Amino acid sequence: MKPIIRVENLGKQYVIGSRQGYETVRDAITQALRRPFxxxxxxxxxxxxxxxxxxxxAAPGDLxxxxxxxxxxxxxxxxxxxxxxxxxxxxxxxxxRVGSLLEVGxxxxxxxxxxxxxxxxxxxxxxxxxxVKQKFDEIVSFAEVERFIDTPIKRYxxxxxxxxxxxxxxxxxxxxxxxxxxxxxxxxxxxxxxLGRMSKVSKDGRTVLFVSHNMAAVQQLTTKxxxxxxxxxxxxxxxxxxxxxxxxxxxxxxxxxYEVGRDGRRLPGLSNAVEFLRLELGDKxxxxxxxxxxxxxxxxxxxxxxxxxxxxxxxxxAADGTPVGSAFGQENLxxxxxxxxxxxxxxxxxxxxxxxxxxxxxxxxxxxxxGHKDFDVIxxxxxxxVLAPEGIAGTRSHWTPSWGAIRFPEPATGxxxxxxx
Amino acid sequence: MNDETIIAESICETAEVRGTAPALPxxxxxxxSQPLLVIQxxxxxxxxxxxxxxxxxxxxxxxxxxDIKLRYKQTMLGAIWAILQPLLPMxxxxxxxxRLAGMPSDGIPYSIFAYAALLPWTYFANAVSNSSVxxxxxxxxxxxxxxxxxxxxxxxxxxxxxxxxxxxxxLGVLMLWHHVSLHLSILMFPALAVLxxxxxxxIGLLFSAWNVRYRDIRYALPFVVQFWxxxxxxxxxxxxxxxxxxxxxxxxxxxxxxxxxxxxxFGRPFDWMSLGFSSGVAILLLFYAGFxxxxxxxxxADTI
Numbered sequence: 001m002k003p004i005i006r007v008e009n010l011g012k013q014y015v016i017g018s019r020q021g022y023e024t025v026r027d028a029i030t031q032a033l034r035r036p037f038x039x040x041x042x043x044x045x046x047x048x049x050x051x052x053x054x055x056x057x058a059a060p061g062d063l064x065x066x067x068x069x070x071x072x073x074x075x076x077x078x079x080x081x082x083x084x085x086x087x088x089x090x091x092x093x094x095x096x097r098v099g100s101l102l103e104v105g106x107x108x109x110x111x112x113x114x115x116x117x118x119x120x121x122x123x124x125x126x127x128x129x130x131x132v133k134q135k136f137d138e139i140v141s142f143a144e145v146e147r148f149i150d151t152p153i154k155r156y157x158x159x160x161x162x163x164x165x166x167x168x169x170x171x172x173x174x175x176x177x178x179x180x181x182x183x184x185x186x187x188x189x190x191x192x193x194x195l196g197r198m199s200k201v202s203k204d205g206r207t208v209l210f211v212s213h214n215m216a217a218v219q220q221l222t223t224k225x226x227x228x229x230x231x232x233x234x235x236x237x238x239x240x241x242x243x244x245x246x247x248x249x250x251x252x253x254x255x256x257x258y259e260v261g262r263d264g265r266r267l268p269g270l271s272n273a274v275e276f277l278r279l280e281l282g283d284k285x286x287x288x289x290x291x292x293x294x295x296x297x298x299x300x301x302x303x304x305x306x307x308x309x310x311x312x313x314x315x316x317x318a319a320d321g322t323p324v325g326s327a328f329g330q331e332n333l334x335x336x337x338x339x340x341x342x343x344x345x346x347x348x349x350x351x352x353x354x355x356x357x358x359x360x361x362x363x364x365x366x367x368x369x370x371g372h373k374d375f376d377v378i379x380x381x382x383x384x385x386v387l388a389p390e391g392i393a394g395t396r397s398h399w400t401p402s403w404g405a406i407r408f409p410e411p412a413t414g415x416x417x418x419x420x421x
Numbered sequence: 422m423n424d425e426t427i428i429a430e431s432i433c434e435t436a437e438v439r440g441t442a443p444a445l446p447x448x449x450x451x452x453x454s455q456p457l458l459v460i461q462x463x464x465x466x467x468x469x470x471x472x473x474x475x476x477x478x479x480x481x482x483x484x485x486x487x488d489i490k491l492r493y494k495q496t497m498l499g500a501i502w503a504i505l506q507p508l509l510p511m512x513x514x515x516x517x518x519x520r521l522a523g524m525p526s527d528g529i530p531y532s533i534f535a536y537a538a539l540l541p542w543t544y545f546a547n548a549v550s551n552s553s554v555x556x557x558x559x560x561x562x563x564x565x566x567x568x569x570x571x572x573x574x575x576x577x578x579x580x581x582x583x584x585x586x587x588x589x590x591x592l593g594v595l596m597l598w599h600h601v602s603l604h605l606s607i608l609m610f611p612a613l614a615v616l617x618x619x620x621x622x623x624i625g626l627l628f629s630a631w632n633v634r635y636r637d638i639r640y641a642l643p644f645v646v647q648f649w650x651x652x653x654x655x656x657x658x659x660x661x662x663x664x665x666x667x668x669x670x671x672x673x674x675x676x677x678x679x680x681x682x683x684x685x686x687f688g689r690p691f692d693w694m695s696l697g698f699s700s701g702v703a704i705l706l707l708f709y710a711g712f713x714x715x716x717x718x719x720x721x722a723d724t725i
Contacts, residue, residue: 014723083460083567085722091461106565109487111494123483124566 002095003057004176004207005081010090012051012076012231050076052231054090058209060175063202065218065239066211067246068228069383074211077228078178081209096175096207099125105165110154114145114164117153121168135171142193143167158269163190170197177201180211195221215243215320247319247356256281258381267377273305274335274363275376281384282344291354291389291407295347297382301363303335310334310365310375312345317380319356324405328367351407354388354399463719469711474569484576488551489583503587507543511536514656527658529687533595537686538655538679540592541613544585545621545675546646552577552625554639557632560725570718571711574629578622585614596686604688613681616696616703620674623706630717633724653679671695674702 051073058064068074079085081092082100107124108117118139122132132139140149143164145156153161179198198221202208212218218225218239225242227235235245258279260266266276281287282296289295299312310333315326327347335341345361360379366372388399389407399407474481493499511532518524519531526534552574556563559573596603632638653675654662662670670676677695684691 079722080460084564086719087460087462089462091459094458094460095456100566107562109491111491112487116490120483120487123480124562124568126477126480126568129479 003093004060004062004095005056005058005209006093007054007056007077007081008091008093010051010054010077010080010092011049011088012073012080012085013047013049013088015047049088049231051080051087054228054231054233056226056233056236058207060207061202061205062224063199063208063210063222065222065225065242066209066228067215067218067225067242068234071230072228073231074228075180076231078180078209078211081176082178094176097126097173098176098178099169099172099174100178101166101169101180105161108153108161108165111152113152114140114149114156118164118168121165122172125169125172126174127172131173139164139167139171142170142197144190159190166194170194174206176207176209178209178211212321215247215322217321219243219320243320256287256382256384258378260378265378265380267374267379270377271375273303273375274307274310275302275304276300276361276363276378277302277340279359279361279378279381281382282346287382287384289352289384289386291387292349292351295350295384297345297359297361299343299345299361299363300340301335301343302340303337306335306337307375308334310363311367312343313362313364313367313372314345314347315360315362316350316352317358317360318405319358319383322405324352324357328372331365350386351409352386353403353405353407354386355405356383356385357405358383465716466712467715469715470569474571474575477568477572480568481572481576481579484572485579488576488580492580500587503584504591506547506584507536507539507588508591510543511539514539518656524657525661527660527683527687527689529601529683530599533599533601534658534683535656536592536595537683538653540585540588541617541679541682542650542653542655542675543588544581545617545678546650547584548578548581548618548621549624549628550642550646551581552622553628553632553642555625556629556721557636557639557725563725564722570721571626571714574625574714575622577629578618578625581621582614582618592686601687603686606685606688606691609681609685609691613678613685616678616681616700619703619707620678620699623703623710626707626710626714630714630721633717633721649673649675655679671698674699674706 054073054077056064066074066077076085078100080087081094082098105121107121109120112120115136118136119129119132123129140146143160143166145160145164148156148160153164156164177198195217198208198210208222210218210222222239224237225235225239226233227242227246235242258265260276260278276299278300280298280300282298295316297314309331311329311331312333313326313328316324318324329345333341333343358380359382360377361381362374362377364372364374364376493502496502498505514535515532519526519535524531555573555577556570562568562573563570595601628638628642650656652670652673654670659667659670659676659680671694677692677697677699680692681696681699683689
C-alpha cells in the first residue's frame with residue numbers, strides 16, 4: 001500500500017522584516033524611490049527556515065506523534081499539510097482529505113446559535129451540508145450541549161464552546177486527521193472521550209498526526225513519532241525512542257530566556273491587566289541547575305492597569321509534560337499603569353530529581369485555597385535541567401526515572417526496638 | 422540525508438520502492454478512489470480553478486448566509502436598513518438637488534430618477550466596501566483552514582445583493598406612486614444587475630487581496646467610493662455633462678451601467694456603446710482580478 005502522506009524534503013522559508021508582514025503603500029514607494037534600480041523583491045533580505053528538508057511517510061491507520069520544542073517547526077508543518085500556507089521547497093503527497101483539529105471553532109461566531117455554528121463550521125472544514133445533517137445529533141450529544149443547541153454560543157461557557165467545536169471537527173470523516181494540543185480542552189472525562197475518538201479514527205484505517213508538548217499523551221496515543229528540531233527532522237521512529245531522543249535534547253538546547261511573543265505560549269482569554277514581557281532564569285548563563293541549587297526566575301512585567309497586591313505563581317513540568325508541582329507567591333507586588341517592573345521569584349529547597357523540566361508562570365491574585373484569578377499565563381517556557389547530585393570524589397550519582405521527579409529529603413530512620421534474638 | 426530517508430521509510434510499515442507500480446491490483450483500486458493531492462511551491466500565475474470553487478459552493482452559501490444573518494443583528498430596524506440605505510440619500514438629494522438646485526432629471530420626477538440610480542449604486546458601493554475588507558476581516562479563517570479564498574469576497578458581494586433585492590420593493594412603491602409604467606426594456610434589468618455584480622466582484626477581489634498587504638486600502642476606500650459616486654451620473658443625468666467631456670464620463674464603467682438601469686426602468690433607448698464598454702471592462706477586470714487574486718492568495722496566511 002502506498003503511504004497516505006508522503007513528505008519529501010519539505011522546506012518553508014519566512015522572510016523576516018517588513019516585507020512579510022503587512023506594510024503601507026508609502027513604505028513601498030519610499031523604498032522604490034530610495035533604490036530605484038533595485039528590484040523590489042531583493043533576495044538579500046534576511047530570512048529563516050522554519051522547516052528544512054523534512055521527509056517522512058505515513059501509512060493508513062498510523063498514529064504519529066509530532067514532537068519538538070516551540071519554534072521547532074511543528075505548526076509550520078501542520079499549516080503546510082493542511083494547505084494553509086505553501087512550502088518554499090519540497091513536496092507533499094496526500095491521498096485523502098485532511099481534517100485538522102488545530103482549528104477547532106474556526107468560523108464559530110458568538111452571535112449565532114450552536115446549531116447554526118455547527119453547520120457553518122462544518123462547511124468551513126469542508127463537510128457537505130447533508131453530511132453535517134446526518135451527524136448532527138451525534139455531534140451534539142458528543143459535545144453534551146443538547147439543551148443549549150439553539151442558544152447563541154456567546155452564552156456558552158468556554159468548556160461548552162470548546163466541546164462543541166471539538167465535536168464538529170472530530171466528526172469530519174477525513175482520511176487524515178491532524179490534532180494539535182486540543183486535549184487540553186475540557187475536563188478529564190471529555191479528554192478521555194477525545195482520546196477514545198482518536199484511537200477509533202485510527203482503527204478505521206485513518207491516519208492521525210498528533211502534535212503535543214505533553215509527552216505522556218504522545219506516549220499513550222501514538223506508535224510512531226517524528227522529532228523536529230529547529231525546522232529539521234531530528235528523529236523518526238517508535239514513540240518511546242522518539243521521546244527519549246526529545247527529552248535528552250530538550251535540556252541541552254534550553255535557553256534561560258524567553259521573550260514573550262505572539263507564538264501561542266500565552267493562554268488566551270485573560271484580562272492581561274498585568275502581562276509578562278520577558279522571563280529569564282536567574283542563572284541565565286546556563287539552564288542547568290546543580291542538584292540543590294535554588295530556582296530563580298526574573299519576570300519582566302508590564303502594567304496595563306494599575307494593580308496592587310498581585311502575586312506570581314509557577315508550575316514546574318517534567319520534560320514529558322507531567323506537572324511536578326506548583327507554588328503561589330505572596331500577594332505583595334504592585335505595578336502602575338504603563339510601567340514595567342522586574343520581579344523575582346525564587347524557589348528554595350526544590351529537591352527536583354535529576355532530569356529536564358520546564359515552567360509555566362502566571363501573574364494574578366489569590367491562591368488555590370481562596371480561589372484565584374490570573375491576569376496572564378505563559379506555558380511551556382524556560383526549559384532547564386537539574387544535574388544529579390555529586391557523589392563521592394567527583395562522581396555523579398544515579399537517579400532512575402521510575403523513582404519520580406522529587407528527591408525527598410533523607411528520611412529519618414532509626415531502630416525503635418532492638419531486635420530480640 | 423540518506424539516513425533520514427531510510428528512517429522515514431521505516432515509519433511506513435510497508436515500505437514501497439519508489440517508481441515501481443504497486444503489486445496488488447486491490448491496493449491500486451483503493452488508491453484510485455482517493456485522488457492524489459500534491460502540495461508543492463508554485464510561482465507565477467496559476468489556473469483559476471473554478472472547479473475548486475464549485476466544490477466549495479456550500480461554504481459560499483454559508484458565509485453569505487452568515488454575513489446576512491449578522492449584518493443587522495442587534496439593530497432595531499433590522500432589514501429595513503436595507504431599504505433606508507438608498508432611500509435616505511434619495512430624500513436628501515431630492516431636497517437639495519431636485520428642489521433647491523433644480524437639477525434636471527431628463528423629465529422624470531427627480532426622486533425616482535435619483536432612486537433608480539442610487540439603488541444599484543448603493544449595491545455596488547456596499548459590495549465593493551464589504552468585500553475589500555472581507556479577507557482581512559476573516560483572518561482567523563484564512564490563517565487556520567484551507568479553502569479557495571475567493572469565496573470570502575464572493576460571499577461579501579452576494580450578501581450585498583440581498584439588500585439590493587430588498588431595495589427593489591421600495592423602487593416598486595416609488596414607481597407606482599409616480600405612475601411610472603413598465604416598458605419592455607425592463608427585461609434588461611437582470612442583465613444589468615449581473616453586470617454590476619461582475620464589476621463589484623472584480624474590484625472587490627483586487628482590493629481585498631491588496632488589503633492583506635497594504636492596509637491603506639481600508640482607509641482610502643470611503644474616499645474612493647465617494648469620489649466614484651460623483652464621477653458617475655447617479656444624482657445627475659449624463660446629459661448634464663457637456664458633449665466634449667462625455668468621453669471622460671464614459672470611461673467610467675459604472676456610467677453605462679447606471680444609465681442603463683434608468684433606461685431599463687423608464688423605457689428610454691439604451692446607450693449600447695457605453696453598455697458594451699462596461700461589459701468589456703467587467704469581463705477583463707473579472708479575469709484579471711481572478712488570476713491576480715489566485716497569485717496573491719498564496720501569501721495570505723503568512724502576511725495576514
